[in-house]
Amino acid sequence: MVNDIRLVDGWANGARLCASPHFNQRPDNEVSLLVIHNISLPAGQFGLPYIDQLFQGCLDIDADSSFCDLVGLTVSAHFLIRRDGEVVQYVSCDDRAWHAGVSSYQGREGCNDFAIGIELEGTDDLAYSDAQYQQLQQLTLALFEAYPMLNTDSIVGHCDIAPGRKTDPGESFDWQRYKRGLRP
Numbered sequence: 001m002v003n004d005i006r007l008v009d010g011w012a013n014g015a016r017l018c019a020s021p022h023f024n025q026r027p028d029n030e031v032s033l034l035v036i037h038n039i040s041l042p043a044g045q046f047g048l049p050y051i052d053q054l055f056q057g058c059l060d061i062d063a064d065s066s067f068c069d070l071v072g073l074t075v076s077a078h079f080l081i082r083r084d085g086e087v088v089q090y091v092s093c094d095d096r097a098w099h100a101g102v103s104s105y106q107g108r109e110g111c112n113d114f115a116i117g118i119e120l121e122g123t124d125d126l127a128y129s130d131a132q133y134q135q136l137q138q139l140t141l142a143l144f145e146a147y148p149m150l151n152t153d154s155i156v157g158h159c160d161i162a163p164g165r166k167t168d169p170g171e172s173f174d175w176q177r178y179k180r181g182l183r184p
C-alpha cells in the first residue's frame with residue numbers, strides 16, 4: 001500500500017489523521033532534523049489501538065499491566081508507520097511534537113524544537129516490514145520537499161540524540177536500505 005504522500009501546511013495527505021493534544025509551537029519555526037523511533041504497545045505487539053491512545057492522551061491503562069508505567073506521560077510524534085505501511089499523523093510538522101525528550105544534536109539541546117519525529121511500529125530486534133521502508137522513504141522525500149533544511153545527512157535515530165537513554169530504532173533498522181531509497 002504505497003500512497004502518494006505530499007505535505008500541505010504541515011500535514012501529509014495520504015496519512016490517517018489522529019490529532020494529538022500533545023504539541024506546542026516551535027520556538028524558531030525551524031525544521032532541520034528527522035528522528036527515527038520505534039514503538040509498540042504492549043512491547044512486541046502490533047496492530048493494536050494503544051499507540052494512538054497514548055499520543056492522544058487517552059490510553060486505557062487497564063488494558064495491559066505494563067501500561068501503569070505510562071500513566072501521566074504526555075508524549076507524541078508527528079508520524080507513526082504501522083507494520084502494514086499505514087501512515088498516521090498526530091501533530092502538524094510545523095508544530096513541536098514531544099518525542100525526543102532530553103536530547104542533543106551537534107551540541108544543541110532539546111531536539112523537539114527543530115525535529116520531526118517518525119515512529120515505526122516495531123522493536124529493536126525484529127526486522128521492519130517492506131511496507132514500512134517504502135512508506136518511510138516516500139514520507140521522507142515528501143518532507144525533504146516541504147522543509148529545505150532536511151536532507152539525507154540530517155536524519156538520526158533516537159539512539160543518536162539520547163545515547164545511553166534510548167536505543168530505538170535499534171539494530172533491526174537497516175539504515176543503508178532506507179537511505180538507498182532516498183537517492184534521486
Ligand SMILES: [Zn+2]
Pocket residue numbers: 036037038099158166168
Ligand atoms: Zn524513541
